[in-house]
Amino acid sequence: MRESGKCNLTITIDGLKNQRGQICLNLFSNSEGFPTSGDRALQSASMKITDTVPTITFQNLPAGKYAVAVIHDANCDGKLNCNFLGIPTEGFGFSRNPKIRIGSPEFAEAAIVVEGANTHIQIQMRYLLGN
Numbered sequence: 714m715r716e717s718g719k720c721n722l723t724i725t726i727d728g729l730k731n732q733r734g735q736i737c738l739n740l741f742s743n744s745e746g747f748p749t750s751g752d753r754a755l756q757s758a759s760m761k762i763t764d765t766v767p768t769i770t771f772q773n774l775p776a777g778k779y780a781v782a783v784i785h786d787a788n789c790d791g792k793l794n795c796n797f798l799g800i801p802t803e804g805f806g807f808s809r810n811p812k813i814r815i816g817s818p819e820f821a822e823a824a825i826v827v828e829g830a831n832t833h834i835q836i837q838m839r840y841l842l843g844n
Contacts (some may be wrong), residue, residue, distance in 0.1 A: 721831045724781060726767040728838040730804060735759050736767050741780045744820035748807060749793070755779070759786070780823035781808040783836050786838040796842060803812035806836040813839060835840040 726736055741746035746753025758769050762785075784793045785804030794802050811822040825834055 718827060720776055720827045721770055721772050722774055722779065722781075722825075722827050723768060723770045723831060723833045724771075724783075724808075725833070725835045725836060726783060726806065727835055728804075728806075729762060729767070729785060730838070730840055731787070732762045732766075734785065734789050735761050736769075736784050737784045737791065738769055739782045740771050740774075741782070741820065744776065747780055747820045748817050748823070751791075759791075763809065774827055776828040777826070778824045779808070779827050780820050780825070781834070781836065782823075783807070783838070785838055785840075800841055802817055802839045802842050804838040806838045808836060810835075810837050813841075 724738065737759045738757065739751045740756045741747040742755045747798040751757055756771050760767060760769060764836050783806040787803050793805055796802055807818055807823040808825045
């Protein structure tokens with residue numbers, strides 16, 4: 714039985730280019746640190762990539778607004794690798810799948826409302842270079 718007022722957020726990751734490495738997710742409850750400062754995330758998770766569609770659930774969350782940042786960490790170093798121009802060489806994605814312009818999206822562009830027992834979202838991976 715779940716705690717009163719607690720919610721689960723289940724995330725399905727689509728569009729992985731290959732099965733190398735791992736998927737790393739950071740869940741943020743506000744704009745502080747989003748999306749690049751994993752040490753400021755409310756919760757983090759990672760999983761080795763297999764031949765199944767990756768699905769991860771963050772459990773027992775208070776109802777509210779959250780944003781998720783995902784990386785396809787192909788070399789398992791725990792960070793999004795970029796080239797000398799700062800362009801990501803590994804895949805990435807965000808909740809609400811916002812349009813990518815120069816730089817990362819703002820928290821508000823990726824924020825979702827988590828409420829009720831279970832909220833399900835899909836994140837589409839994006840690859841700008843390589844991988």
